[in-house]
Amino acid sequence: MNFDEKAYGSFSLRIENALKYTNANSPILFQLLLTPEMPALYIDETEFEVLRPRNLSYSISEIGIKNIEIETDIYKNVQVYTIQEFTE
Numbered sequence: 001m002n003f004d005e006k007a008y009g010s011f012s013l014r015i016e017n018a019l020k021y022t023n024a025n026s027p028i029l030f031q032l033l034l035t036p037e038m039p040a041l042y043i044d045e046t047e048f049e050v051l052r053p054r055n056l057s058y059s060i061s062e063i064g065i066k067n068i069e070i071e072t073d074i075y076k077n078v079q080v081y082t083i084q085e086f087t088e
Helices: 015-019
Strands: 002-005 009-012 028-032 041-044 049-052 056-070 073-086
Touching (some): 009 015, 009 028, 015 056
Antiparallel strands (some): 041 049, 056 073
């Protein structure tokens, strides 16, 4: 499944920051594995946020359910969608 991101793509480099922006009852994360050749702008030391360029296409390469433990918090049944940049 492919999808186009028309806006700038905002990603957090820390999973605990990303989880703060999910629905606590039904958390969903999109995971993108960055490589050195992928353009990304690091913009925020507080949120560990990076921006990807507009108008990129992504494909979902894997869907899974995970339990994620961070310090004293446990996030159960997190839907994790692993995505990769799609080029034609």
